[in-house]
Amino acid sequence: MIYRESGQFITSYQADHRIFKLYQQRWAFYALLGFAFVIVPFIGNDYWFSAILIPFLVLSLAGLGLNLLTGYAGQISLGSAAFMAVGAFAAYNFQVRIEGSPLLVGFVFGGVAAAIVGVIFGLPSLRIKGFYLLVSTLAAQFFVTWVLTQFGWFSNYNASGVISAPSLLILGHDFSSPAGRYLLTLGVVTVLAFFARNIVRSELGRHWMAVRDMDTAAAVIGIPILKTKLLAFAISSFLLGIAGALWAFTYLGTVEPHGFDLSRSFQILFIIIIGGMGSILGNFLGAAFIVLLPILLSNLSANFLAGVVDPGQLENLQKIIFGALIIFFLIKEPNGLARLWQLFRERARIWPLRF
Amino acid sequence: MGATPLLELQRISLSFKGVKAITDISFTVEQGEICALIGPNGAGKSSLLNVINGVYQPDQGLIGFNGQRYQKMQSHQAAVQGIARTFQNIALFKGMSVLDNVLTGRNLKVKSSWIEQAFHIGRALADEIKQRQKAEEIIDFLRINQWRNSIVGTLPYGLQKRVELARALASEPRLLLLDEPMAGMNREEKSEMSAFILDTQREFGTTVVLIEHDIGVVMGLSDHVVVLDYGKKVGDGTPDEVRKSPEVIAAYLGTTH
Known part of the structure; x- marks a missing residue:
């Protein structure tokens, strides 16, 4: 009833090229953005900003980066955390070495550095595919962590290899408060999500999907495979690099290379698998699942099972339930939460009728 | 001749x-x-x-x-x-819509760079619309309009063959x-x-x-x-x-x- 295109006719290709074709979609999205930018900073508390919303946003961005590479361009990678680390340390060094340099330029610099490293580790993708490529991106994971710990220069000779975020100043405004860090993260993620959405609905996005689905046919119709794959690595790593810089600057404040280890890469891979490969929305749903569900479970169990079950067991129980839920969702919908949402929308369109 | x-x-x-x-x-x-x-x-x-x-x-x-x-x-x-071609065992991009498949056939005609497309500036929109028009002409020609937005992998075999011809023809x-x-x-x-x-x-x-x-x-x-x-x-x-x-x-x- 609410969600229906009746009376709305698309009469030009330009209108058909919009991201949100129905005005309901557009207004719902603007309302959500308005809520996130204007209302949430007032109603949220520090715990919500620092422990829930900021990691949710940063992991969504990281998922987005990996999804461009894996979900759209079909190149499997387990080096996501390495590219995040490159972004974080490059942005940090940019801030430290160049006095008074703008924060946002530092983020872009971190992204570009990660993109360059991404292209280098993407080179094997021209020869190898699938699991073999996965192993070569694993090399990035271990190599980058090793370099960042081995050479003190990258952490400005900090004794324990830890980098600390600089002051978060943009044009004289301080974004260091939890609400400020939330707004900064939200702003960056919003801009980059639009950037990614534009790419995947444009020619380059079609090239990526063509290479993913059938690379020999893509070459025959004239798509340059080399350029397409390397651009996928570059743009994916660019987003991951900025996600890494945000992780260090707005979420944790201080971070060491081992904060970006293999388990982080797996976490990002799970986000896109649960959220949905080849979907922009899916990254946000997947990140919400990964970040929010454990918190929800621990709150629920603390409230309802506190006296009943031993606290040590409770923690294990949460992990078991979390794992079971992941399996349940993947069996229910192997294409991820984004696909579930799409099915729900199709139902809502014709509700209350069934066909 | x-x-x-x-x-x-x-x-x-x-x-x-x-x-x-x-x-x-x-x-x-x-x-x-x-x-x-x-x-x-x-x-x-x-x-x-x-x-x-x-x-x-x-x-x-x-x-x-x-x-x-x-x-x-x-x-x-x-x-x-x-030179365009179709394959004996259909080589379509199965996860993409019919329209996107036909549009990829026009990849060599696209003039705008990916930067323009990513920021939706410059030639990007006009270029996209022009490619869309040409692609729609081919879709009309082969009478596959009603499947325009269907994912190719879900279509029956005979239609997939036609979509593959459409993709080849799209490159003119x-x-x-x-x-x-x-x-x-x-x-x-x-x-x-x-x-x-x-x-x-x-x-x-x-x-x-x-x-x-x-x-x-x-x-x-x-x-x-x-x-x-x-x-x-x-x-x-x-x-x-x-x-x-x-x-x-x-x-x-x-x-x-």
């Missing part, structure tokens, strides 16, 4: 690790004609198509296309020169290579596909080289038939000439020794 042939194969040979797939084949395809390659399974028909559009590199011989001579063709170069090719466009189709589907191929030739003046096993279809459709057997050319001429040639009959029906 034009003065110079569009496609001219000169003494092409191809082997895979010593196994000869094609031996010393030469023939020409005139501008605007429909040329059929026929022959028993394993005769080298598909390999020959792969040589023409650069998927395989021949061991010997020259490929003349559009007045230029190539010792070997690269597949990208073939696409740039205006000079030479269209069709590898068994009617394999596995029933009678109606075959006549529909034949009509599309004839329409393509008439409307766009596209030269067509196709591989087909249904002799009835071949004889009705083509201006020129080349017969291969065991990697060698055993017949070349108009459908009538080929039908009467003793070598062709031998290749197809066998001879008494």
Whole structure:
């Protein structure tokens, strides 16, 4: 009833090229953005900003980066955390070495550095595919962590290899408060999500999907495979690099290379698998699942099972339930939460009728 | 017919690790004609198509296309020169919509850079809309409008064959290579596909080289038939000439020794 295109006719290709074709979609999205930018900073508390919303946003961005590479361009990678680390340390060094340099330029610099490293580790993708490529991106994971710990220069000779975020100043405004860090993260993620959405609905996005689905046919119709794959690595790593810089600057404040280890890469891979490969929305749903569900479970169990079950067991129980839920969702919908949402929308369109 | 042939194969040979797939084949395809390659399974028909559009590199011989001579063709170069093709086992992008598949066929016509597309600035929108218009013309032409937004992997086989033709036509090719466009189709589907191929030739003046096993279809459709057997050319001429040639009959029906 609410969600229906009746009376709305698309009469030009330009209108058909919009991201949100129905005005309901557009207004719902603007309302959500308005809520996130204007209302949430007032109603949220520090715990919500620092422990829930900021990691949710940063992991969504990281998922987005990996999804461009894996979900759209079909190149499997387990080096996501390495590219995040490159972004974080490059942005940090940019801030430290160049006095008074703008924060946002530092983020872009971190992204570009990660993109360059991404292209280098993407080179094997021209020869190898699938699991073999996965192993070569694993090399990035271990190599980058090793370099960042081995050479003190990258952490400005900090004794324990830890980098600390600089002051978060943009044009004289301080974004260091939890609400400020939330707004900064939200702003960056919003801009980059639009950037990614534009790419995947444009020619380059079609090239990526063509290479993913059938690379020999893509070459025959004239798509340059080399350029397409390397651009996928570059743009994916660019987003991951900025996600890494945000992780260090707005979420944790201080971070060491081992904060970006293999388990982080797996976490990002799970986000896109649960959220949905080849979907922009899916990254946000997947990140919400990964970040929010454990918190929800621990709150629920603390409230309802506190006296009943031993606290040590409770923690294990949460992990078991979390794992079971992941399996349940993947069996229910192997294409991820984004696909579930799409099915729900199709139902809502014709509700209350069934066909 | 034009003065110079569009496609001219000169003494092409191809082997895979010593196994000869094609031996010393030469023939020409005139501008605007429909040329059929026929022959028993394993005769080298598909390999020959792969040589023409650069998927395989021949061991010997020259490929003349559009007045230029190539010792070997690269597949990208073939696409740039205006050679498009379909595959025996459909090679569509299965996870993409029909429209997106047709649009990828126009990838060489896109002028805007990815930076313009990513920020939606400059030539990006105008370019996208122009490609969309051209793609829609092809979609209209092949009457696949109603499946425009369907994911290709979910469509039935006969439609997928048509979408693959649409993707090839979207590139506005000079030479269209069709590898068994009617394999596995029933009678109606075959006549529909034949009509599309004839329409393509008439409307766009596209030269067509196709591989087909249904002799009835071949004889009705083509201006020129080349017969291969065991990697060698055993017949070349108009459908009538080929039908009467003793070598062709031998290749197809066998001879008494």
